[in-house]
Structure formats: C-alpha cells, structure tokens
Amino acid sequence: MRSALSSIPSTPPDMPTEFKNKIQSLHGFRVQLVIQKEIFPTDLSPHHDRLSMPKNQVSNPDFLGEQDKKILKLEGSIRVKVIDPNLNQYELRLSEWKFKSRSCSGLSKSKRSSSYVLNSGWYKISENKKNKLQKKDIIQVWSFRVNNDDNPPIYGEERLCFAVVKLTDTDEVKHCLIESDPTSACAS
Numbered sequence: 001m002r003s004a005l006s007s008i009p010s011t012p013p014d015m016p017t018e019f020k021n022k023i024q025s026l027h028g029f030r031v032q033l034v035i036q037k038e039i040f041p042t043d044l045s046p047h048h049d050r051l052s053m054p055k056n057q058v059s060n061p062d063f064l065g066e067q068d069k070k071i072l073k074l075e076g077s078i079r080v081k082v083i084d085p086n087l088n089q090y091e092l093r094l095s096e097w098k099f100k101s102r103s104c105s106g107l108s109k110s111k112r113s114s115s116y117v118l119n120s121g122w123y124k125i126s127e128n129k130k131n132k133l134q135k136k137d138i139i140q141v142w143s144f145r146v147n148n149d150d151n152p153p154i155y156g157e158e159r160l161c162f163a164v165v166k167l168t169d170t171d172e173v174k175h176c177l178i179e180s181d182p183t184s185a186c187a188s
Contacts, residue, residue, distance in 0.1 A: 015142060019163050022087050028144040028161065034063050034116075036167075039137045044126045050119035051126070051164075053141060055096075058116065063143040068160055072096050078160060081146070082118060084125045085133070085166040093120040094160065118162065125164065133166065140165045 015031065023031060035053045042048045055061070064072070071078050077093040084090065098114040118141075126133050133139070142165065145158040 015140075015163070016165060018087060019083065019142070019165055022083055023144050023161075023163065026146050026161070028146050031142055031144040032060050032063055034058055034060060034141045034143050034162070036138065036140045039133055039135055039139060041135050044133060044135060046123045046127065049121070049123045050117040051122050051141070052097075053116040053118070055114050055116060064160070065158070077120070080118070081159065081161040082125065083161070083163040084128065084131055085139075085164055086128065086130045088128070090121055090124055092118050092122060094162075095119055131166065138167045140167060 020031075035058050037053065037057060040052075043051050068078055072095070077095040080092055080094045082090045082092045095117050096114055097117055098112060125131060142163045144161050144163065146161055148159050
C-alpha cells in the first residue's frame, strides 16, 4: 500500500468546472497541478498558519518561473493570489522553507529537505467553515498565471496564483491515492 502523500494518479483528475470558470474570469492561463496531498493537523493549525507542499511531492516543479525563483531567493517570499475551495480570493505569500531532519536511527546524519508553503493568511482559508477543511481531506493545489494589467507589475508581467480544490470524499478518490493502477478509473 502506498502513502497518500507520495501517490498521485498518473493522469490527474480534471479541475472542477467552477474553478476553470473562476480562473477564466480572471484571464488566467498556464494552469497546472502542483500537488495533491492529504491535509495534516499542522495544515489546519492557526498557530502554524501555513499549508505545506513538500518539494519532493510536487508533481510539476516548473510551476515556478525563473523570475519567481529569483524573488524567492532574494526576498524569501512571493505575494500570490489564492482561490479557496469555496471560490473566495485571498492574498497570501508563497515561501520556501528549508530544514534539516534527523535520520530515524538518531545518528548524527541529517538530511536536508524543503517545502513550499502558502502562509501569511492561510489560517483564513483553513478556518473558514464554508471550506469544510478537515484533517485527512485530500486537496489539490493548482497554479496559474494572470497578467498584471490592472496594477503595476509586481514581478514582471505575470502574477503567480493558486487554486485549492478539495476533492470529494469518494471511494474512487481514495483508491486513486492508494494505488496508481493504470487500469483504474483514475487513469482514464
């Protein structure tokens, strides 16, 4: 049995129509799945105020452009727009957190790992009762771009945005996360 964190269907489920319409209304483009993950208690904690997206679980590391990478390195975060599961919009920050983790044996060996995090306001999304986010829920985080026509460009001509989609709690979704079987309904 595979971990729900590391398993993603070989062909991700299609984005729900209401999210496609919302992104289209914002003139969004270059829509791509970033991660499909299980919600953990720390993702819902107001104290932590962040959604963690471990880099080793990101399905498409190219969601960040070269300019985004430069800004992350120089400034530590990027201001992003996030659409929540209820189609509300928020201003958050995308950061990259790097940390060391000890080996299971407790020896002096340590391993570096990192995560992208949506923070500086994530608690508004996680605590919004209409979103109904709970631990063990499965979500998808999609990235997309919008042009900065209304405002002066923040980071070039395009702005990085995200949509957080809560998947319905169906047996098919659970099956897709447990095993990526090419003959299953998830792969079609």
